[in-house]
Structure formats: structure tokens, C-alpha cells
Amino acid sequence: xxxxxxxxxxxxxxxxxxxxxxxxxxxxxxxxxxxxxxxxxxxxxxxxxxxxxxxxxxxxxxxxxxxxxxxxxxxxxxxxxxxxxx
Numbered sequence: 001x002x003x004x005x006x007x008x009x010x011x012x013x014x015x016x017x018x019x020x021x022x023x024x025x026x027x028x029x030x031x032x033x034x035x036x037x038x039x040x041x042x043x044x045x046x047x048x049x050x051x052x053x054x055x056x057x058x059x060x061x062x063x064x065x066x067x068x069x070x071x072x073x074x075x076x077x078x079x080x081x082x083x084x085x086x
Contacts, residue, residue, distance in 0.1 A: 001067040002075035010086045013057040018085050023048040025081050032068030034078060045078070 008014060014022070026034040026045035034045040038060055043050035045064070056062060064082075066074040 001065055002071045003063060003065040004075060004079060005061050005063050006079065006082045006086075007061050008056055008058055008082075008086050011058050013060065014051065014054065014086060016052065019051050020048055021085060022078075022081060023051055025078060026074075029066070029068070029070050029074040029077070032066050032070045032074040034074055035065045037063040037065070 010018065023046050035042050036045045036051065036054070037043075038054045038056045041054055043054060045051060064075065064078050066078065068074070
């Protein structure tokens with residue numbers, strides 16, 4: 001399992017547009033489970049409504065965990081996405 005933390009920089013936090021993009025990115029790693037943890041909750045990053053329900057605001061530290069056949073690639077891809085979009 002690969003895991004890393006990231007502090008959300010976007011002034012609006014994880015809102016609708018980037019949440020949809022993040023869910024799509026997470027789902028693209030078919031053989032890997034991508035989870036995001038924040039505010040004491042953990043959800044599948046590929047499930048848009050659950051992702052938005054986390055209520056992640058600017059300055060919140062999130063933990064991303066990737067487990068499966070493509071975990072290295074998934075962790076690198078999700079980290080890059082977060083740095084570029086959130």
C-alpha cells in the first residue's frame with residue numbers, strides 16, 4: 001500500500017468541479033483501490049458524492065492511500081492531480 005498526505009490549497013476546498021475530476025482520475029486505476037481520509041472519515045475517492053460529503057476545506061490535510069496492482073502509478077497520478085488542481 002502506498003500512502004501520502006497533502007494539504008488542500010484551493011480556496012474553495014474540494015468542491016464540485018475538482019471533486020468530479022478527482023473521482024474520474026481515481027476510477028481510472030481499475031486494479032487499485034484509492035481512498036481519501038479527512039476529518040476523521042475515509043471514503044473511496046472514486047465516489048463523487050462521498051468525496052464531497054467529506055467537506056474538505058482549504059488548509060485541510062488529507063491522506064490518500066492506494067492499494068492494488070497499480071498502487072505506485074495511482075499514488076503518483078493522484079499526487080500530481082492534487083498539486084495541479086487543489
